[in-house]
Amino acid sequence: MNSNIFIGIYPAGIVYADRQQEVDRDYKRLAFLCYETLELKVEDDCPEHLARDIVADAAGFQMRRGLPFEISGCGKSVILGGASSKPYTVAEAKKLLCASVCAGDTLIESNYPYSNPLNDRSRLLVQAYKNEHGSAWLGRINLYREQEGRPIIWECPDPTGVHVYGASFVLPAYDDELERMIVGRSQTPYTGTGDDSKLVGAIFERIEQLGGHGLHWN
Structure with a gap:
């Protein structure tokens, strides 16, 4: 994974952002992976070399469909792909x-x-x-x-x-x-x-x- 990519774990999904660019005093978003659908949305202006790394990293979450994923230090977790999905x-x-x-x-x-x-x-x-x-x-x-x-x-x-x-x-x-x-x-x-x-x-x-x-x- 490129060291310029920031990965943020949030309640609704995972945000991939560029550490080298800021928008409204925050890292510029490059892509978003939704826990519920496991759909990865890559921004149109995301550089190709960063998009490749993001797609490869997101695949690791997508293959865990139906399994729990911890999203906080206190043990809170979500089911990847939705609660009804099976691994x-x-x-x-x-x-x-x-x-x-x-x-x-x-x-x-x-x-x-x-x-x-x-x-x-x-x-x-x-x-x-x-x-x-x-x-x-x-x-x-x-x-x-x-x-x-x-x-x-x-x-x-x-x-x-x-x-x-x-x-x-x-x-x-x-x-x-x-x-x-x-x-x-x-x-x-x-x-x-x-x-x-x-x-x-x-x-x-x-x-x-x-x-x-x-x-x-x-």
Whole structure:
């Protein structure tokens, strides 16, 4: 998020404003996100580079539809998207992600890849797992030397922090057998795409058996 953007938490919604400009002795408003509708209204004169950051930040709130959001230090909260809205289910989020893949979003190139609709929908799927299961576990299939020592499967504390090079899949719970399969594939001498694709296929079969799903990033 650009440091020039001020984010204000108010009773009706979230205000994004420009710290570098003042109107009537207050920061100039750039955009407003309504709690009730989760509609983001970006002002026509909002600079494009700031609008991109605002849209990406607002997506983190929009994916929490139907969940409580604390708006004051005394514990007062609102239901994002209205009290009657339900959180996204895993099934709903999977359909949205598959629609992005089918629409060719994996081919989109952008200077702001984190605001790509495909990436937002992968984050939404992770949030849906947290909604339904109380936790979401992320994992890597390709193990690189520079990532040695990092977890292979780890619990995700915040879906908005999942970035382009983060995770290959999401699970409802940790699975030791899956981790052994991933490590085993990494330690197996490479003999060609045919043999390797069988190992990768077995890994994804295990992910599916566990109720998990692959993630896609641009």
